[in-house]
Amino acid sequence: MDFEFQEDGYLAKILVPEGTKDIPVNKPIAVYVEDKNDVPAFKDFKLEDSGSDTKANTKAQPAEPQAEKKQEAPSEGSKTSIPEAKKTSDTAPQGRIFASPLAKTIALENNISLKDVQGTGPRGRIIKADIDSYLENSSKQPSVTSGGPAAASGAGASSTPSPSSTASYEDVPISTMRSIIGERLLQSTQGIPSYIVSSKISVSKLLKLRQSLNATANDKYKLSINDLLVKAITVAAKRVPDANAYWLPNENVIRKFKNVDVSVAVATPTGLLTPIVKNCEAKGLLQISHEIKELVKRARINKLAPEEFQGGTICISNMGMNNAVNMFTSIINPPQSTILAIATVERVAVEDAAAENGFSFDNQVTITGTFDHRTIDGAKGAEFMKELKTVIENPLEMLL
DSSP states (O other): OOOOOSSOOEEEEEOSOTTOOOOOTTOOOEEEESSGGGGGGGTTOOGGGGTOOGGGGGGOOOHHHHHHHHHHSOOTTOOOOOOOGGGOGGGSOTTOOOBOHHHHHHHHHTTOOGGGSOOOSGGGOBOHHHHHHHHHHOTTOTTHHHHHHHHHTTTTSOOOOOOOTTOOOOOOOOOHHHHHHHHHHHHHHHHOOEEEEEEEEEOHHHHHHHHHHHHTSTTSOOOOHHHHHHHHHHHHHHHOGGGSEEEETTTTEEEEOSSOOEEEOEEETTEEEOOEEOOGGGOOHHHHHHHHHHHHHHHTTTOOOGGGTSOOSEEEEEOTTSTTOSOOOOOOOTTBOEEEEEOOOEEEEEEOTTSTTSEEEEEEEEEEEEEETTTSOHHHHHHHHHHHHHHHHSGGGGGO
């Protein structure tokens, strides 16, 4: 799993070799410093010096406090002068608060303002121990040290209610994947000004095309509705590039892609994955269908490489196989700007003057697009849905 640091810094020492398996939770794996001049102080630093207890990993301490201790006593020959932790708070730049990513996370979970915490790390940096000390001394959470970070997560809010004596329940541990999914969903819902555009689209011609193609396949292939919808989304994305784009604030750009890499949402036993069918604009239905089946198969047994599910330029989430879902919305997968939610095909009576009874039946599906308003304005979102409707209702346009 990749980990992105919130601030620039330097990797001073790798404590656990690459490829090591079964690493206990909270076991230090590396030493990170903000100042390049601090790197030499950790040249001979060893994992044993970090104070990690592999037999009781739930009580293991992160490498930062030990790194701090190492900095307090550098070797005599070192040219780097590292001030003691207690004297560094005065040297922190004005207007900026330095804190480790772990300290920031715990502070955020407990509604703690970093301005109220005194940092004891290098140059006044706030570390996990400082947050723990603050929680311990807080009258609002007097018992936080006995429960650790898990118990502290409810600080500043009402405590978790105790179940009644007659309650029947099962506590399921939050897996790493579920935790990552939760964080990304929260990032999306809190950080993206999204809006939805929904449309009822006739799929009668699309179903007839699928039936005709499968009838002549001679068991060589079997196209699904989803295969055709992926191709239709690709055509619409080429016509409205604003929907096939990234919002990249760090680079101060909106990146509009000329290729269309469609992420296909897949439910797996461990969580939702979005394997990617790349360069769909250059592929036919047969190749798209084959790749989707192969990716979905490997996704469900956790055999995808990271590059096969990280990225994508636009996403499709299809719950049409569940006959109870006639409409739903999906959450954007940042930095993408568009995700399409496909509901169940419904047989609907429509006015038909040529029919004997004045009406006929049509197969329709509700497709709901969720868009990032920063990247694609409402009018453009509606234009994309119009183009998608046009292609689906006239599927031969996928050949253009």
